[in-house]
Each structure stands twice: as C-alpha cells, then as structure tokens.
Amino acid sequence: MTTTQLIEQIHKKRSFLCIGLDVDLNKIPKHLLEEDDPIFAFNKAIIDATHQLCVAYKPNTAFYEAYGLKGWEALEKTINYLNTNYPEIYTIADAKRGDIGNTSTMYAKAFFEDLGFDSVTVAPYMGKDSVEPFLAFKEKHTILLALTSNQGAFDFQTEIVEGKELYKQVLETSKTWTNSQNLMYVVGATKAEYLGDIRKIIPDSFLLVPGVGAQGGNLQDVCKYGMNDQVGLLINSSRGIIYASQNGDFAQASAEKASELQRQMEAILLQ
C-alpha cells in the first residue's frame, strides 16, 4: 500500500488507529483454547469486530515465534486473512529486524514477499547497509526504531552524539539513505514531549506510535506535537484493546475500546 492510499483510508475511516495483535495464550478467553488454532481464531474475531475502526493491524512476531511452528502458521493465516478479506487495511510486521546486507534482504523477502506485509519494523544499530535492503522494495514501508516507548530508550537512544541525541542522529542519517521516502519511524507515545523536535527533522514522515493505553501515553499530547498536515501518525494500542474482556464478549469489548479511541481521533481530525 502506498502512503497516499493509507492517508485516504485515514480520512475515510476518520481513524489513525493501529491495533496490535500480540496474542498471549494465557490472556485470551479460555473457550478459544479448544479451537484448532486458538491464536488465529482470536485474531479473526478481533479483526472482524474492529476493522472499520482502525486503519492498520500490527502483529508482533515475538508472540507468534514463542509458539513455534503453530505460531508461525497462525501469523501466516492472520496476514492472509487480512489481505484477502480487508485489502484496505495497512499491515505492519512488528519484527524489529536488522542484519548485514544480504541477510536483511532475506528478512525483507520473508515479510514483504512471503508473508505479504505492507511494512516491517527495523532496528537501526547496524546502519545503512542493514536498512537499505528493506527500502529497496516498492510500495513497502520500513519503520525504523527511533525513540522507543520503554525505559531502556534512555540507555542509548537519548545519549548525546556529536551535540545531539542518538535518535536524532538516526533520523537525520536515515534521510540520506537510498529510497528514504519509504521510511516511517517508531516514536513512543510515552515520549510525546520529544515529538516537536522530531517533527523539525522529519516533518513529512509517518510515525508509528506505540504506548498509548497500557503503557501510559496520552493521545492528545501525541497529536498536539506529532501530527502533520497529512496526519502522519499511526497510533498503536495492543493490550488495551484486544484484552478488554476475557469472556465470550471479548470481540465486542475490543470493538468498544477501539471505538473509544476512534471517536477521540475523529474529534481531533475534525478540529
């Protein structure tokens, strides 16, 4: 999906919500454990109930790999279900990959070609030749970790490098890479006050913003500092939506939580 098509969807649905599909078998309703594929059954129900309220879904690959082959199969079924039934949905493999050149090409093929995701998250530590293989794919986005939502972000990302924080160095340097127009960036909602400075460096790029909800980030603050004239934000919520209920009404409960966020987003878009 192109950036233009994503923006169209945002305006059509009056939502820039991304729902994180981080499925933990210990947290899903017990009756689903009797299904052949409980992870996919859970995802399908959540997707069917919420797809009109969001523009993107983001499975975090860790939650699938932890269940081995069955997990990987559930990930394949989930992305296939989305691409077949809701092709207007933008899909993000939250994989945080990154390796030397030829190996990054293998990861890019895995997520863009084999699985068919629109985008993948990538870590910047190994530099240009670890990211450019992802950027080479047309109509696919590479979402680079910049300033993450966790406490550990302060260990290295905010350290001062040549007069500015490392994450700013990452933003500036990445702009010089080939096909940098295919970049988006991860900026945690828990760091909303940093968004003003970030927008000075990358005014036009889309930001994937995790950390609203369970992690304590605030939607209004993120939009105040991070929104640009093409919206430029995908706000992710995972646990706050998908685990709204552990009972038979879990899908409906997730839709209600998603709807709350969608209505707040609509109000902001119409301001």
Next chain:
Amino acid sequence: MTTTQLIEQIHKKRSFLCIGLDVDLNKIPKHLLEEDDPIFAFNKAIIDATHQLCVAYKPNTAFYEAYGLKGWEALEKTINYLNTNYPEIYTIADAKRGDIGNTSTMYAKAFFEDLGFDSVTVAPYMGKDSVEPFLAFKEKHTILLALTSNQGAFDFQTEIVEGKELYKQVLETSKTWTNSQNLMYVVGATKAEYLGDIRKIIPDSFLLVPGVGAQGGNLQDVCKYGMNDQVGLLINSSRGIIYASQNGDFAQASAEKASELQRQMEAILLQ
C-alpha cells in the same frame, strides 16, 4: 551449556570454530532440491561432516524465515538434530532480536525454550529492559551486538557518545545489567584492530566474531588482539565453509574448509 563446558569443548577439539548455517536454496547443490526438506538435508550433511572440527553452529534465522513455514520447520529440525545427536555442540540462534520487556521474554522463550538454543544474538538499541529478559535464563547466553562486521557499523556504533564510541558505551553499560555474566558480544573480524580496546572493557567475556573468510577478516589478527586466557573467542565462518562446493562432494568440501580453519586454530592454541 555453561561457559565452562564450552571452554572444555574448545580445548578438547582444539577448535573455537563456529559454522554459520545460512542456507540459501539458490546456492546449495541442485540434487538436494529433490529432497522433502532441502534445507534440513543440506544442514544435516554439513553437520555430520564437520561436527568434530567446530564447537558451535549458528543458523541465521533470516534464511529460514524467508522460506516461511517450511523454513521455520527446517530450523526446528536442525536444532533438534544437533541437540539429539551432538549435545556437546554449542548452538547460537543468530536472530538479532530485541523488544520491550514482556515481548523480549516471548523471544527468549521462543529461542531458549521452544527451540532449545544455547544462545541468541540480541540488538542493544532499546536498552536494558529489552535485554535483561534474555539474561534471566540460566545456562543460556545472550550475545549482544557491539561492533558488527559490516560497513554500516560506522554509521552509529563508532559515533562518539560522552567521550567514547557508542559500542564501548554499550559494552560498559551492559556490564551493569542483572545477570550480565550471561552476556557474550558480537565483534566483527573486519574490525580486529578494535579488539585491544574492547578487551580492556570486557576482558573475560566470550566474543562471537563473524567476518572471517568471505567478508575479509583475518584469523591471526583477531586472535592476537581478542584472545584471552580462556580463549574467549568463537570465530564464525558461514559461506566460506558451507558453499565450498555445489556438487555431490559439498559436505566433504565443507569439512576440508573447516579443517583448514581448525588446524590454524589448533596451532594458535598450542603456541
């Protein structure tokens, strides 16, 4: 496997060679493509031919994920084959993972528990709470990216942070993390001249050193600057060994290449 057991194996085999199992279906002998599982068939033949010459194997997960479910299945079969038939072998999942706390726990479970690897490579960009979940596993190692073998290492890793290079900051900071005794570090062989400085910061830790062979790193230089009194090195070669021949003799050819490196290592150990 404990560090002590690994050191015992190194002295017993007079080798600190790690063989990278980065299987690309375009590069393996054509006759293997007729097998049910060409990737596993290739790995099994390479392992059977080389296991006495090396102490470790390192599948890079990208090469398995790129083939989807079949690739993941081949990875499972490979680690199971190693753990069942050659339990004295140290195993490394070269996955370069890293995410926020609860998600890193899922990755750690995937590689340490579900797959049964002895160690996994992890990226440091997200800091302490993204790495400590891996360190919490007993008798498992977390191999942190420090100074990688690629050109992109110079984009951020060697940038000066508070008077020293970022990779040195990573080394020093990581020493303060809980269970840091379970850390090893990735340092590329193409950066051998940096190893002296690195040893001042982490004199006792094991280093996983990729980049000897195809990438141009030199074994003698790596040992001169990087070896400590417990050896402290695992030298990885992937393409230089596993693709020594594309014909019916591929396994024997890989053993010859591995044997060349093993003999050089033996000479260094006996100096």
